[in-house]
Amino acid sequence: MALLNILRYPDPRLHKVAVPVTEFGERLATLVANMAETMYDAPGVGLAASQVDVHERVVVIDTTETHDELLVFVNPEITWASDEKQVYDEGCLSVPNVYDGVERPARVKVRAQDAKGAFFELECEGLLAVCIQHEMDHLMGKVFVEYLSPLKRNRIKAKLQKEERGLEREAALKAAGRRYYGDDESRFRRHAGVRRLRPARPDRCRL
Ligand code: K1U
Ligand code: ZN
Numbered sequence: 001m002a003l004l005n006i007l008r009y010p011d012p013r014l015h016k017v018a019v020p021v022t023e024f025g026e027r028l029a030t031l032v033a034n035m036a037e038t039m040y041d042a043p044g045v046g047l048a049a050s051q052v053d054v055h056e057r058v059v060v061i062d063t064t065e066t067h068d069e070l071l072v073f074v075n076p077e078i079t080w081a082s083d084e085k086q087v088y089d090e091g092c093l094s095v096p097n098v099y100d101g102v103e104r105p106a107r108v109k110v111r112a113q114d115a116k117g118a119f120f121e122l123e124c125e126g127l128l129a130v131c132i133q134h135e136m137d138h139l140m141g142k143v144f145v146e147y148l149s150p151l152k153r154n155r156i157k158a159k160l161q162k163e164e165r166g167l168e169r170e171a172a173l174k175a176a177g178r179r180y181y182g183d184d185e186s187r188f189r190r191h192a193g194v195r196r197l198r199p200a201r202p203d204r205c206r207l
Contacts (some may be wrong), residue, residue, distance in 0.1 A: 001034055002027065002034050002037070003031050003034070003037060003038050003039045003041055003053040004034050004035065004050060005052065005053070006038065006042070006047075006051050006093050006094060006161060007050075007051055007052070007053055007093070007094055007161055007166065008094055008095070008096065009020075009094050009095045009143050009145060009156070009157070010157050010161065012053070012162065013050075013053055013063055013093075014050060014094055014138070014141065014143055015139050015141040015142075015143075016050065016055045017055070017139075017140055017141045018048075018050050018055045018056050018057045018058075018139040018140075018141075019055060019056055019057065020056070020075045021056050021057055021058060021074050021075055021113075024074070024113070024115065024116055024117035028058070028077060028115055029072070030050065030056045031054060031056075031058060031114055031144050032058065032060060032072050032115045034052075035047050035049065035052060035058065035060045036060050036062075036070055037073075038052060039060055039062070039064070039093075040067055042093050044091075044093045045061060045062060045063045045127065045131055045147060046059065046060065046061040046062075046063075046131040046134065046135045047059070047060050047061075047133075048135040048136075048139055049091065049139070050136030050138045050139055050141065051093060051094050051138055052080045057074065057075045057076065057139050058072075058073070058074050059072075059073040059074075059076060059132070059135040059136065059138075059139070060072055060127065061073070061131050061135065062072075063118070063126075063127045063128050063131060071122075071128075072114055072115050072137075073110065073112040073132065074112060074113040074114065074115060074117075075112060075113050075133075076110050076111070076112035076132065076136055076139075077110070077111050077112070078108050078109070078110055079109045079110070079111050079121065079138065080108065080109040080135075081105035081107070081108045081109075082099075082105045082107040082108070083105075084105070084106040084107070085103050085105060085106060086103070086104065086105075086106040086129075086130070087101045087102065088101065088102060088104070088127070088130045089101050090102045090130065090144045092134070092143065092144050092145075093144065094138075094143060095096075095144070095156065095160065096160075096163075097143055098145070098146055100144075100145075100152065102130075102134075102147045102148075103147075104129070104130060104133045105129070105133070106125065106129060107123065107124065107129055108124050108129050108132065108133060109121060109122070109123050109124070110122050110124060110132055116203050123160050127198045145157075180201075195199055
């Protein structure tokens with residue numbers, strides 16, 4: 001099994017629409033196993049294939065604390081949704097450290113196939129209902145921040161883009177044998193044992 005790379009908002013690949021699965025073989029079994037491992041490792045309670053850059057209608061969910069009730073939804077469709085709504089503070093592995101309220105139907109019925117192609121129907125409520133709707137949005141190329149106001153969404157986008165730039169610079173500097181201490185270029189320092197360009201905290205500098 002393998003850990004998969006989770007795309008981070010605002011990566012444009014998160015907006016691709018997933019296609020239905022037509023073959024229920026070894027490749028799908030491996031994808032499902034890798035997605036489950038990636039979700040548990042993150043950790044998260046759900047993951048859509050779109051988030052790992054596989055644009056096929058596959059979702060894994062496990063809302064238990066014991067991580068022993070993995071649900072696999074291939075080609076999921078909502079066949080019924082309650083009129084009653086609930087607001088839940090949603091998170092997303094593609095939008096790290098951001099949680100905000102989204103209103104959705106409180107209960108839904110989902111028809112889907114398992115990893116071997118067998119059809120089943122499941123009535124979902126509580127966190128499971130929130131999660132399956134959130135994951136099915138991913139399959140349609142929709143990220144939960146799109147339910148928020150443009151102001152909030154742009155703030156989140158700017159924050160994540162800044163973090164992404166930091167991660168990219170950190171990786172580049174790591175490759176070059178230097179460390180990254182923040183967004184300010186003056187806070188780059190060489191590894192211990194090599195001459196420091198400038199201490200990060202002059203007041204704490206060891207003489
Ligand atoms: O789609 C995803 O990115 C997964 C997402 C699912 C989700 C959670 C909550 C509301 C809606 C959708 C997550 O798993 S975010 C992480 C999270 O909620 C969590 C992490 C560890 C333990 C419990 C929850
Ligand atoms: Zn998500």
